[in-house]
Amino acid sequence: MKVALNINGETRTADLEPRKTLLDALREDFGLVGTRAGCEHGVCGACSVLIDGAPARACLLFAVQADGYVITTIEGVAPAPGELNVVQDAFCETHGLQCGYCTPGMILTAHALLARNPHPTRHDIVQAISGNLCRCTGYGQIVEAIERAAERLRVVNAQEAAGHANEEERG
């Protein structure tokens, strides 16, 4: 079946068997291997992507079902090639990753949480990542990374807001 998917702001097309999951299509047909294949039956969260901004498991969705949504993978969150976004940066700094297998899923999940809730409590963070397994870090540093990213984003947003206010005053 022919599919046309909106992935990271681009329309990507392929001719796929209906049984191909979005996960396999991303990895095999669209060359986006940042999305990890873990359990392939919905348990681990390694395959998390954002569908219309909300985290979902790419292994629990057939690619033929995914047209019409805005799909974001880990490749779509960095501001430019070779750069990291705030959440990615925070993960590096706090050692929020070791082997890195869970990391794309964790980062996308955190990304969606912070877009929705700029002041997450520890509980909110733990809830948000409760569907993502990590076999290495023990989660402590991941939670810390998300807390730090939240802090930074608040500062950035406050600065931007102040900048806008200044411009308006001047203008």
Next chain:
Amino acid sequence: MKSAPFDYARPESLAEACAMLAADEDARAIAGGQSLIPMMAMRLARPTKLVDIYRLPELHGIGSDEDSVTIGAATRQVEAEHSPTVHGLLPLLAKALPWVGHPPTRNRGTVGGSLANADPAAEIPLVAVALGAKIDVTNLNGVTTYDADDFFIGPMLTALAPGDCLSAVRFPRWRRACVGSAFHEVSARRSDFAFVAAAAQVALDPEGRIAGAALGIGGLGDRPVHVDTTALGGERPQQLLIGEVVRAGTHEIEAMSDLQASASYRQRVAVGLGTRALLDACVDAVGRDAEARRRGLA
């Protein structure tokens, strides 16, 4: 972990979906797919055709009238979880939804999908049985309505026949003054399958006596069960009495046993959780009543 091959179709209307399902008895309806796709990946399910009902407008939305709150089968769990209608008129379901799967599976998973899947430990079927919800099933011949209690037959087994499409669920509203609810669950970790879950709703009369009580227990038997609480009618909420009634209502249920929890453990937890849920529902009722009065005075 790859599904066996199948055909895929996305009908434009419920009628067309029913026609497709009727034409092939091995076809399956798919909505959020959060339970069906893992089953297919493990080859426990091998439908010949998936009829995708996820985007059918007729199956979407949450509405209410005097007597009930109706939720379209393909309404996403996350929508129900954040719906003001559900919070206002169906607080028991609002309390149960955060326990359903994980946030990412609730983003795709649907209310009807959870009912049709009929996992004995699932929260939405449990609330449906506890409150005596009605389940609408549509096929080529029209709509049949089932009582939730008759709809669930066994583990992953419902009254749905080939060609049927679950289309909506209607939860009754309790239109009494002083109503409270509570939901409790025990699992290995939050958002894992429940070993046992309890959903309770209670109405109190102006003297603080129990005017009506509903209790459902999930995870204990091979389907969610409604516990007979008629003995509580007219009584004051009292732990000892409630415990007795819950024990009497659950001890004959044949409890499941698996690697994680034995049957006798489940029995004990069911009594404890059921009692706690009823007591907490009474406390909730008193609190809501006080709140309503305060608002009335203010």
